[in-house]
Amino acid sequence: MDFKDLTIKEVGELYSSKSINFKELIELQIKHINKTEEKILSLVNFSEKEYLELANLHEGLSINNLTLSNIPIAVKDLIDVKKLKTEANSESLKNNIAEKDASVVKILKEKGAFIGMKTNTHEYAYGAVSPPTKNPWNLSAIPGGSSGGSAASVSSGIALGSLGSDTAGSIREPAALCSVVGFKPTYNLIPLNGVVPLAWTLDVVGPITKTVTDCAIMFSALDKDYKLNDIDINKKNYKLGILSEYFGPMEEGIKDSYKYSLEILDKEFECEQVDSWNVDEVISTIFLILTAESAAFLKSPIEKNPKIFGGDVKQFVEMGGDFSAVEYINAQRARRAIVSKVDLLFNDFDFLIAPSQLMEPPSAENDTVDLGGNEEPRDLNLIKPLVLSSLCGYPSISIPFVQKKNRSRFSIQVIANRGLDNKLLDFSRLLEEKFQLNYKHPTGY
Numbered sequence: 001m002d003f004k005d006l007t008i009k010e011v012g013e014l015y016s017s018k019s020i021n022f023k024e025l026i027e028l029q030i031k032h033i034n035k036t037e038e039k040i041l042s043l044v045n046f047s048e049k050e051y052l053e054l055a056n057l058h059e060g061l062s063i064n065n066l067t068l069s070n071i072p073i074a075v076k077d078l079i080d081v082k083k084l085k086t087e088a089n090s091e092s093l094k095n096n097i098a099e100k101d102a103s104v105v106k107i108l109k110e111k112g113a114f115i116g117m118k119t120n121t122h123e124y125a126y127g128a129v130s131p132p133t134k135n136p137w138n139l140s141a142i143p144g145g146s147s148g149g150s151a152a153s154v155s156s157g158i159a160l161g162s163l164g165s166d167t168a169g170s171i172r173e174p175a176a177l178c179s180v181v182g183f184k185p186t187y188n189l190i191p192l193n194g195v196v197p198l199a200w201t202l203d204v205v206g207p208i209t210k211t212v213t214d215c216a217i218m219f220s221a222l223d224k225d226y227k228l229n230d231i232d233i234n235k236k237n238y239k240l241g242i243l244s245e246y247f248g249p250m251e252e253g254i255k256d257s258y259k260y261s262l263e264i265l266d267k268e269f270e271c272e273q274v275d276s277w278n279v280d281e282v283i284s285t286i287f288l289i290l291t292a293e294s295a296a297f298l299k300s301p302i303e304k305n306p307k308i309f310g311g312d313v314k315q316f317v318e319m320g321g322d323f324s325a326v327e328y329i330n331a332q333r334a335r336r337a338i339v340s341k342v343d344l345l346f347n348d349f350d351f352l353i354a355p356s357q358l359m360e361p362p363s364a365e366n367d368t369v370d371l372g373g374n375e376e377p378r379d380l381n382l383i384k385p386l387v388l389s390s391l392c393g394y395p396s397i398s399i400p401f402v403q404k405k406n407r408s409r410f411s412i413q414v415i416a417n418r419g420l421d422n423k424l425l426d427f428s429r430l431l432e433e434k435f436q437l438n439y440k441h442p443t444g445y
Contacts, residue, residue, distance in 0.1 A: 002157075003025070003028035003031065003032040003157060004036070004158075005439075005441060006157075007160065007209075007213070007439060008160050008210075008218070009213050009217060012217075022058075022059050022070040022114075023055070023059065025072070026051075026052070026055045026072065026114075029072060030051065033046070033158055035445060036156050040136055040139075040152050040158065040445075041134055042152040042153040042159075043074075043117060043149065043153065044077050044085075044087065044118050044119065044149065045085050046118070051117065054116035055072075055114060058114045062114075067217065067220055068108060068221050069111075069112035070114060071112065071113050071161070072113070072114045072159070073113045073114070073159070073161050074115075074118070074119045074150060074158070074162040075105060075115055075117065075150075076119050076165055077149070078124075079102045079165070079196075079205065080098035080101060080102040080105065080195070081101060081102070081115055083097065084116070084118060085118070086196065088121060088123060088125070088196045089120060089121050090124055091308035092305070092308045092309055101194065103191035103192070103193040104190055104191060104192075104194075105194065108163075108221055113221070119149030119152075119159070119162055120133045121145070121147060121149060121150075121165075122145040122146035123309070123312070124196065124298065125147075125196070126146065126198060126312065126316055128169075128378070128379040128383060129379070130146060130147070130148025133152050134152065136442040137178065137406065141360075141363055141364070142177070142362060142364045143155075143177060143178050144173040144174030144176070144177040145170060145174060146165070146167075147164030147165060147182075148174045150162035150163065151177070151178040152174070154208050155178035156441075156445065161209040162208045163206070165198075165203060165205050166182075166184040166203075166204045166390065167198050167202045167204070168202065168387050169387060169390060171208060172396065172397070173357070173382050175356070176400075176413075178361075179400045179408040180400065181207075181210065181214070181397065182206070182397065183207050183215050183219065183395070184396050185395050185421050186395045186420075186421055189223065190206065190222055198293075198297070199289060199294055201332075202286070202289065202290060202390055211438070212397075212428045215397070216228055216426075216429055219425060223421065231426055231433070236268055238270070238350045238351065239269070239270045240265060240271045240272070240349060240351055241348070242262060242352075242353050243274065243275075243276055243353065244274065245278070245279050246279070246355055246358075246384075249358070249372030249376065250358045250359070250371060251358065254355070257402045257410035258355050258412075261401050261410065264402075264435065268434065271353075276341075276352070276388060277338045282338060282387055283384065286335075286387045286390060286391045288320075288327060288331040289391075291320030291323070292323045292328045292331075294320050295317045295320030295321040295323075299317055299320075299321045302317055335391055335392075338391060338392065339391075343392075343417065346417040350416075350427070351427060352415040353413070353415075354413045354415065355385050355410075355412060356399075357382070358371060358381050358382075359371065359381065362382075369381060389413075392418075394417060395416050395418070395419075395420065395421040395424050396413055396414065396424075397424060398411045398412070399431060401431075407442075408440070409437075414427065414428060
Protein backbone atom coordinates (compact mmCIF):
# COMPACT_ATOMS: atom_id res chain seq x y z
CA MET A 1 0.00 0.00 0.00
CA ASP A 2 1.43 3.37 -1.06
CA PHE A 3 0.21 6.47 0.76
CA LYS A 4 0.67 8.72 -2.26
CA ASP A 5 -2.08 6.94 -4.22
CA LEU A 6 -4.72 6.95 -1.48
CA THR A 7 -7.79 9.19 -1.46
CA ILE A 8 -9.89 10.27 1.50
CA LYS A 9 -12.70 8.00 0.34
CA GLU A 10 -10.36 5.01 0.04
CA VAL A 11 -8.84 5.58 3.49
CA GLY A 12 -12.33 5.65 4.99
CA GLU A 13 -13.06 2.32 3.32
CA LEU A 14 -9.76 0.86 4.57
CA TYR A 15 -10.63 1.93 8.10
CA SER A 16 -14.10 0.39 7.80
CA SER A 17 -12.67 -2.95 6.64
CA LYS A 18 -9.98 -2.75 9.34
CA SER A 19 -7.31 -3.10 6.63
CA ILE A 20 -5.32 -0.30 8.23
CA ASN A 21 -5.35 1.72 11.43
CA PHE A 22 -4.57 5.38 12.07
CA LYS A 23 -1.06 4.77 13.38
CA GLU A 24 -0.16 2.68 10.33
CA LEU A 25 -1.54 5.35 8.01
CA ILE A 26 0.53 8.09 9.65
CA GLU A 27 3.65 5.93 9.37
CA LEU A 28 2.98 5.50 5.64
CA GLN A 29 2.46 9.23 5.29
CA ILE A 30 5.70 10.12 7.04
CA LYS A 31 7.57 7.61 4.89
CA HIS A 32 6.26 9.34 1.77
CA ILE A 33 7.00 12.81 3.18
CA ASN A 34 10.61 11.81 3.83
CA LYS A 35 10.88 10.60 0.24
CA THR A 36 9.15 13.54 -1.42
CA GLU A 37 9.09 16.78 0.58
CA GLU A 38 12.73 17.76 -0.01
CA LYS A 39 11.88 18.05 -3.72
CA ILE A 40 8.48 19.73 -3.39
CA LEU A 41 8.96 22.04 -0.36
CA SER A 42 5.23 22.23 0.26
CA LEU A 43 5.28 22.17 4.08
CA VAL A 44 6.38 24.73 6.64
CA ASN A 45 7.79 24.12 10.12
CA PHE A 46 7.24 20.37 9.73
CA SER A 47 8.77 18.16 12.41
CA GLU A 48 8.34 14.40 12.19
CA LYS A 49 8.68 14.10 15.96
CA GLU A 50 6.06 16.78 16.63
CA TYR A 51 3.73 15.31 14.00
CA LEU A 52 3.90 11.87 15.61
CA GLU A 53 3.26 13.38 19.05
CA LEU A 54 0.20 15.20 17.72
CA ALA A 55 -0.98 12.02 16.00
CA ASN A 56 -0.68 10.05 19.24
CA LEU A 57 -2.67 12.73 21.05
CA HIS A 58 -5.33 12.68 18.33
CA GLU A 59 -5.56 8.88 18.44
CA GLY A 60 -6.34 9.05 22.13
CA LEU A 61 -9.21 11.48 21.50
CA SER A 62 -10.54 10.13 18.22
CA ILE A 63 -14.14 9.04 17.72
CA ASN A 64 -15.11 6.70 14.90
CA ASN A 65 -18.02 7.12 12.50
CA LEU A 66 -17.47 10.84 11.97
CA THR A 67 -17.20 12.30 8.46
CA LEU A 68 -13.40 12.65 8.59
CA SER A 69 -12.52 10.18 11.35
CA ASN A 70 -8.72 9.87 11.52
CA ILE A 71 -8.19 11.56 8.14
CA PRO A 72 -5.01 13.69 8.17
CA ILE A 73 -5.65 17.10 6.60
CA ALA A 74 -3.02 19.76 5.84
CA VAL A 75 -3.79 23.45 6.46
CA LYS A 76 -2.49 26.56 4.71
CA ASP A 77 -0.22 28.59 6.94
CA LEU A 78 -2.71 31.44 7.21
CA ILE A 79 -5.09 29.33 9.24
CA ASP A 80 -4.62 28.92 12.99
CA VAL A 81 -4.06 25.47 14.45
CA LYS A 82 -3.71 25.53 18.21
CA LYS A 83 -0.09 25.29 19.41
CA LEU A 84 1.28 25.41 15.84
CA LYS A 85 2.91 28.42 14.22
CA THR A 86 0.93 30.65 11.87
CA GLU A 87 3.50 32.70 10.00
CA ALA A 88 1.89 33.41 6.59
CA ASN A 89 5.37 33.07 5.04
CA SER A 90 6.26 36.45 6.53
CA GLU A 91 9.02 37.63 8.84
CA SER A 92 6.38 39.88 10.41
CA LEU A 93 4.68 36.81 11.94
CA LYS A 94 7.80 34.80 12.73
CA ASN A 95 7.24 32.35 15.61
CA ASN A 96 3.59 33.40 15.96
CA ILE A 97 2.02 30.43 17.78
CA ALA A 98 -1.76 30.12 17.60
CA GLU A 99 -3.52 30.12 20.95
CA LYS A 100 -6.62 28.40 19.59
CA ASP A 101 -7.95 26.74 16.46
CA ALA A 102 -9.48 28.76 13.65
CA SER A 103 -13.23 28.13 13.39
CA VAL A 104 -12.77 26.08 10.20
CA VAL A 105 -10.12 23.91 11.88
CA LYS A 106 -12.37 23.40 14.89
CA ILE A 107 -15.16 22.22 12.58
CA LEU A 108 -12.89 19.70 10.83
CA LYS A 109 -11.55 18.42 14.14
CA GLU A 110 -15.09 17.98 15.44
CA LYS A 111 -15.71 15.81 12.38
CA GLY A 112 -12.73 13.62 13.29
CA ALA A 113 -9.95 15.09 11.14
CA PHE A 114 -6.35 15.03 12.32
CA ILE A 115 -4.71 18.40 11.66
CA GLY A 116 -1.03 18.71 12.49
CA MET A 117 0.59 19.93 9.27
CA LYS A 118 0.89 23.43 7.76
CA THR A 119 1.46 24.20 4.08
CA ASN A 120 3.35 27.00 2.40
CA THR A 121 1.72 30.17 1.08
CA HIS A 122 2.78 33.29 -0.73
CA GLU A 123 3.43 35.97 1.91
CA TYR A 124 0.06 37.04 3.33
CA ALA A 125 -1.59 35.17 0.42
CA TYR A 126 -0.62 38.13 -1.75
CA GLY A 127 0.59 36.50 -4.94
CA ALA A 128 0.18 33.94 -7.70
CA VAL A 129 3.32 32.04 -6.70
CA SER A 130 4.31 30.34 -3.45
CA PRO A 131 8.10 30.32 -3.09
CA PRO A 132 9.94 28.03 -2.48
CA THR A 133 7.29 25.37 -3.28
CA LYS A 134 7.72 23.46 -6.56
CA ASN A 135 5.12 22.13 -8.97
CA PRO A 136 5.04 18.31 -8.58
CA TRP A 137 4.47 17.86 -12.33
CA ASN A 138 7.43 20.07 -13.27
CA LEU A 139 9.92 20.99 -10.59
CA SER A 140 11.15 23.97 -12.61
CA ALA A 141 7.63 25.45 -12.68
CA ILE A 142 5.58 27.25 -10.06
CA PRO A 143 2.73 25.46 -8.25
CA GLY A 144 0.60 28.61 -8.34
CA GLY A 145 -0.52 30.66 -5.42
CA SER A 146 -1.20 31.71 -2.97
CA SER A 147 -2.28 28.24 -1.78
CA GLY A 148 0.63 26.65 -3.65
CA GLY A 149 1.79 24.56 -0.72
CA SER A 150 -1.68 23.15 -0.18
CA ALA A 151 -2.08 22.21 -3.86
CA ALA A 152 1.44 20.79 -4.20
CA SER A 153 1.13 18.73 -1.02
CA VAL A 154 -2.04 17.08 -2.36
CA SER A 155 -0.77 16.67 -5.92
CA SER A 156 2.47 15.04 -4.73
CA GLY A 157 0.57 12.69 -2.43
CA ILE A 158 1.97 14.19 0.78
CA ALA A 159 -1.52 15.18 1.98
CA LEU A 160 -4.85 13.42 1.45
CA GLY A 161 -6.55 16.80 1.42
CA SER A 162 -5.81 20.35 2.45
CA LEU A 163 -7.38 23.69 3.26
CA GLY A 164 -6.50 26.75 1.22
CA SER A 165 -7.79 30.30 0.99
CA ASP A 166 -9.07 32.09 -2.09
CA THR A 167 -9.34 35.85 -2.50
CA ALA A 168 -8.91 36.19 -6.27
CA GLY A 169 -8.25 32.61 -7.36
CA SER A 170 -5.79 31.39 -4.73
CA ILE A 171 -7.37 27.93 -4.34
CA ARG A 172 -8.35 27.29 -7.94
CA GLU A 173 -5.21 28.57 -9.66
CA PRO A 174 -2.72 26.29 -7.85
CA ALA A 175 -5.18 23.40 -7.96
CA ALA A 176 -5.34 23.77 -11.75
CA LEU A 177 -1.57 24.12 -12.20
CA CYS A 178 -1.00 21.05 -9.99
CA SER A 179 -3.85 19.00 -11.57
CA VAL A 180 -5.93 18.54 -8.43
CA VAL A 181 -9.41 19.69 -7.38
CA GLY A 182 -9.86 23.12 -5.80
CA PHE A 183 -13.19 24.40 -4.47
CA LYS A 184 -14.05 27.97 -3.49
CA PRO A 185 -17.35 27.97 -1.57
CA THR A 186 -19.87 30.80 -1.60
CA TYR A 187 -18.48 33.91 0.07
CA ASN A 188 -19.22 34.06 3.81
CA LEU A 189 -20.35 30.43 4.02
CA ILE A 190 -17.27 29.13 5.87
CA PRO A 191 -16.25 31.14 8.99
CA LEU A 192 -12.95 33.03 8.76
CA ASN A 193 -12.23 33.49 12.48
CA GLY A 194 -8.57 32.60 13.03
CA VAL A 195 -7.59 33.08 9.37
CA VAL A 196 -5.05 35.80 8.56
CA PRO A 197 -7.05 38.26 6.43
CA LEU A 198 -6.19 39.83 3.11
CA ALA A 199 -9.43 41.37 1.81
CA TRP A 200 -12.45 40.84 4.04
CA THR A 201 -15.11 41.18 1.33
CA LEU A 202 -13.35 38.60 -0.86
CA ASP A 203 -11.58 36.06 1.39
CA VAL A 204 -12.90 32.48 1.35
CA VAL A 205 -11.55 29.20 2.77
CA GLY A 206 -12.07 25.88 0.99
CA PRO A 207 -10.70 22.40 0.27
CA ILE A 208 -8.08 21.16 -2.18
CA THR A 209 -8.24 17.40 -2.82
CA LYS A 210 -7.25 14.66 -5.24
CA THR A 211 -10.80 14.03 -6.44
CA VAL A 212 -14.17 15.73 -6.57
CA THR A 213 -15.55 13.00 -4.30
CA ASP A 214 -12.92 13.81 -1.67
CA CYS A 215 -13.75 17.49 -2.02
CA ALA A 216 -17.42 16.71 -1.43
CA ILE A 217 -16.52 14.65 1.65
CA MET A 218 -14.52 17.55 3.10
CA PHE A 219 -17.26 20.03 2.28
CA SER A 220 -19.89 17.81 3.90
CA ALA A 221 -17.84 18.14 7.09
CA LEU A 222 -17.67 21.92 6.73
CA ASP A 223 -21.33 22.45 5.81
CA LYS A 224 -23.91 20.48 7.78
CA ASP A 225 -26.50 21.04 5.03
CA TYR A 226 -24.54 19.14 2.39
CA LYS A 227 -25.29 15.44 2.18
CA LEU A 228 -23.36 12.94 0.06
CA ASN A 229 -26.39 11.53 -1.72
CA ASP A 230 -26.24 9.24 -4.73
CA ILE A 231 -26.13 11.05 -8.06
CA ASP A 232 -27.77 10.13 -11.35
CA ILE A 233 -24.91 9.68 -13.81
CA ASN A 234 -27.36 9.68 -16.73
CA LYS A 235 -28.93 13.03 -15.91
CA LYS A 236 -28.43 15.35 -18.87
CA ASN A 237 -30.89 18.22 -18.50
CA TYR A 238 -28.26 20.73 -17.43
CA LYS A 239 -27.81 24.03 -19.26
CA LEU A 240 -24.24 25.30 -19.30
CA GLY A 241 -23.24 28.85 -20.17
CA ILE A 242 -19.78 28.91 -21.74
CA LEU A 243 -18.03 32.17 -20.82
CA SER A 244 -16.78 33.05 -24.29
CA GLU A 245 -14.66 36.02 -23.17
CA TYR A 246 -12.27 33.58 -21.46
CA PHE A 247 -11.35 31.77 -24.69
CA GLY A 248 -8.25 33.87 -25.19
CA PRO A 249 -5.56 34.69 -25.32
CA MET A 250 -4.36 31.24 -24.29
CA GLU A 251 -1.33 29.08 -24.92
CA GLU A 252 -1.97 26.92 -27.97
CA GLY A 253 -1.85 23.60 -26.10
CA ILE A 254 -4.22 24.90 -23.46
CA LYS A 255 -6.54 26.28 -26.12
CA ASP A 256 -6.73 22.84 -27.76
CA SER A 257 -7.49 21.20 -24.40
CA TYR A 258 -10.22 23.74 -23.65
CA LYS A 259 -11.84 23.29 -27.05
CA TYR A 260 -11.79 19.54 -26.57
CA SER A 261 -13.32 19.93 -23.09
CA LEU A 262 -16.16 21.98 -24.54
CA GLU A 263 -16.76 19.39 -27.28
CA ILE A 264 -17.08 16.68 -24.62
CA LEU A 265 -19.49 18.76 -22.53
CA ASP A 266 -21.54 19.73 -25.58
CA LYS A 267 -22.19 16.07 -26.38
CA GLU A 268 -23.71 15.49 -22.95
CA PHE A 269 -25.38 18.77 -22.00
CA GLU A 270 -27.02 21.82 -23.54
CA CYS A 271 -24.22 24.35 -23.96
CA GLU A 272 -24.37 27.95 -25.17
CA GLN A 273 -21.69 30.61 -25.39
CA VAL A 274 -22.51 33.69 -23.31
CA ASP A 275 -20.96 36.99 -22.27
CA SER A 276 -20.73 37.89 -18.59
CA TRP A 277 -18.85 41.18 -18.22
CA ASN A 278 -15.74 42.79 -19.69
CA VAL A 279 -12.84 40.86 -18.16
CA ASP A 280 -10.53 43.87 -17.85
CA GLU A 281 -13.19 45.77 -15.91
CA VAL A 282 -13.69 42.82 -13.57
CA ILE A 283 -9.93 42.68 -12.96
CA SER A 284 -9.58 46.43 -12.32
CA THR A 285 -12.54 46.38 -9.93
CA ILE A 286 -11.33 43.45 -7.87
CA PHE A 287 -7.77 44.82 -7.87
CA LEU A 288 -8.86 48.12 -6.34
CA ILE A 289 -11.03 46.45 -3.70
CA LEU A 290 -8.42 43.85 -2.82
CA THR A 291 -5.48 46.24 -2.51
CA ALA A 292 -7.49 48.88 -0.63
CA GLU A 293 -8.79 46.37 1.91
CA SER A 294 -5.34 44.83 2.34
CA ALA A 295 -3.92 48.31 2.99
CA ALA A 296 -6.44 48.82 5.78
CA PHE A 297 -4.98 45.71 7.42
CA LEU A 298 -1.28 45.92 6.52
CA LYS A 299 -0.35 49.55 5.84
CA SER A 300 0.25 50.49 9.47
CA PRO A 301 2.44 47.48 10.39
CA ILE A 302 4.45 47.91 7.17
CA GLU A 303 5.08 51.59 7.92
CA LYS A 304 6.23 50.69 11.43
CA ASN A 305 8.64 47.97 10.32
CA PRO A 306 9.04 47.77 6.52
CA LYS A 307 12.10 45.49 6.61
CA ILE A 308 10.09 42.46 7.74
CA PHE A 309 7.71 42.50 4.77
CA GLY A 310 8.39 41.32 1.22
CA GLY A 311 8.71 43.75 -1.65
CA ASP A 312 5.63 42.62 -3.57
CA VAL A 313 3.42 42.85 -0.47
CA LYS A 314 4.68 46.37 0.24
CA GLN A 315 4.11 47.37 -3.38
CA PHE A 316 0.50 46.16 -3.45
CA VAL A 317 -0.31 47.68 -0.07
CA GLU A 318 1.21 51.00 -1.11
CA MET A 319 -0.98 51.03 -4.23
CA GLY A 320 -4.03 50.16 -2.15
CA GLY A 321 -3.26 52.90 0.34
CA ASP A 322 -3.16 55.47 -2.46
CA PHE A 323 -6.77 54.86 -3.47
CA SER A 324 -9.26 57.34 -2.05
CA ALA A 325 -12.44 56.51 -0.20
CA VAL A 326 -14.38 57.72 -3.24
CA GLU A 327 -12.49 55.33 -5.52
CA TYR A 328 -13.11 52.41 -3.15
CA ILE A 329 -16.84 53.19 -2.92
CA ASN A 330 -17.08 53.52 -6.69
CA ALA A 331 -15.36 50.15 -7.08
CA GLN A 332 -17.93 48.59 -4.76
CA ARG A 333 -20.69 50.24 -6.82
CA ALA A 334 -19.14 48.81 -9.99
CA ARG A 335 -19.02 45.45 -8.26
CA ARG A 336 -22.74 45.57 -7.53
CA ALA A 337 -23.46 46.40 -11.17
CA ILE A 338 -21.37 43.43 -12.33
CA VAL A 339 -23.04 41.11 -9.84
CA SER A 340 -26.53 42.25 -10.88
CA LYS A 341 -25.87 41.51 -14.53
CA VAL A 342 -24.01 38.21 -14.10
CA ASP A 343 -26.66 36.98 -11.66
CA LEU A 344 -29.16 37.12 -14.53
CA LEU A 345 -27.24 34.41 -16.37
CA PHE A 346 -28.35 31.93 -13.73
CA ASN A 347 -31.94 32.48 -14.78
CA ASP A 348 -31.05 30.67 -17.99
CA PHE A 349 -28.15 28.42 -17.02
CA ASP A 350 -27.47 25.98 -14.22
CA PHE A 351 -23.73 26.60 -14.33
CA LEU A 352 -21.13 28.73 -16.09
CA ILE A 353 -18.03 27.12 -17.59
CA ALA A 354 -14.60 28.71 -18.03
CA PRO A 355 -11.01 27.52 -18.15
CA SER A 356 -9.17 27.35 -14.84
CA GLN A 357 -5.89 28.18 -16.53
CA LEU A 358 -4.70 29.96 -19.66
CA MET A 359 -1.21 28.51 -19.70
CA GLU A 360 0.92 25.53 -18.76
CA PRO A 361 2.58 25.87 -15.32
CA PRO A 362 5.04 28.72 -15.93
CA SER A 363 8.58 29.22 -14.73
CA ALA A 364 9.26 31.26 -11.61
CA GLU A 365 12.01 33.14 -13.43
CA ASN A 366 9.88 34.84 -16.08
CA ASP A 367 7.18 37.34 -15.15
CA THR A 368 5.70 37.27 -18.66
CA VAL A 369 4.29 34.43 -20.78
CA ASP A 370 3.60 33.99 -24.48
CA LEU A 371 -0.16 33.92 -25.00
CA GLY A 372 -1.33 33.88 -28.59
CA GLY A 373 1.99 35.27 -29.84
CA ASN A 374 2.07 38.18 -27.37
CA GLU A 375 4.11 38.57 -24.20
CA GLU A 376 1.58 38.98 -21.41
CA PRO A 377 1.96 39.52 -17.62
CA ARG A 378 2.21 36.08 -16.01
CA ASP A 379 0.52 36.69 -12.66
CA LEU A 380 -2.35 38.74 -14.05
CA ASN A 381 -3.18 36.01 -16.56
CA LEU A 382 -2.91 33.29 -13.94
CA ILE A 383 -5.89 34.78 -12.10
CA LYS A 384 -7.71 36.22 -15.11
CA PRO A 385 -10.23 33.37 -15.61
CA LEU A 386 -10.87 33.10 -11.86
CA VAL A 387 -11.66 36.61 -10.62
CA LEU A 388 -15.30 36.82 -11.76
CA SER A 389 -16.53 34.29 -9.21
CA SER A 390 -14.40 35.90 -6.50
CA LEU A 391 -15.78 39.36 -7.17
CA CYS A 392 -19.37 38.08 -7.29
CA GLY A 393 -19.05 35.69 -4.35
CA TYR A 394 -20.01 32.64 -6.43
CA PRO A 395 -18.99 29.10 -5.50
CA SER A 396 -16.65 27.68 -8.14
CA ILE A 397 -14.57 24.58 -8.59
CA SER A 398 -11.50 23.72 -10.65
CA ILE A 399 -11.62 20.15 -11.95
CA PRO A 400 -8.80 18.30 -13.77
CA PHE A 401 -10.64 17.33 -16.94
CA VAL A 402 -8.60 16.48 -20.06
CA GLN A 403 -5.42 14.41 -19.71
CA LYS A 404 -2.33 15.81 -21.37
CA LYS A 405 0.75 14.02 -22.71
CA ASN A 406 2.60 14.06 -19.38
CA ARG A 407 -0.48 12.58 -17.60
CA SER A 408 -1.33 15.89 -15.91
CA ARG A 409 -4.72 17.35 -16.77
CA PHE A 410 -6.12 20.55 -18.16
CA SER A 411 -8.68 21.90 -15.68
CA ILE A 412 -12.07 23.44 -16.30
CA GLN A 413 -13.84 25.79 -13.92
CA VAL A 414 -17.52 25.33 -13.06
CA ILE A 415 -19.34 28.27 -11.45
CA ALA A 416 -22.74 28.29 -9.70
CA ASN A 417 -24.90 31.01 -8.22
CA ARG A 418 -24.36 31.99 -4.59
CA GLY A 419 -25.64 29.45 -2.10
CA LEU A 420 -25.79 26.61 -4.62
CA ASP A 421 -22.60 24.93 -3.44
CA ASN A 422 -24.44 21.62 -2.96
CA LYS A 423 -25.77 21.66 -6.51
CA LEU A 424 -22.33 22.58 -7.86
CA LEU A 425 -20.62 19.73 -6.04
CA ASP A 426 -23.23 17.20 -7.11
CA PHE A 427 -22.81 18.24 -10.75
CA SER A 428 -19.03 18.05 -10.36
CA ARG A 429 -19.35 14.55 -8.92
CA LEU A 430 -21.49 13.63 -11.92
CA LEU A 431 -18.72 14.86 -14.24
CA GLU A 432 -16.15 12.86 -12.30
CA GLU A 433 -18.12 9.63 -12.58
CA LYS A 434 -19.32 10.12 -16.16
CA PHE A 435 -15.87 10.95 -17.52
CA GLN A 436 -13.83 8.80 -15.08
CA LEU A 437 -11.75 11.73 -13.84
CA ASN A 438 -9.41 9.71 -11.64
CA TYR A 439 -6.49 11.16 -9.69
CA LYS A 440 -3.13 10.86 -11.41
CA HIS A 441 0.09 10.99 -9.40
CA PRO A 442 3.17 12.71 -10.89
CA THR A 443 5.99 10.31 -11.69
CA GLY A 444 9.40 10.40 -10.05
CA TYR A 445 8.61 10.23 -6.31
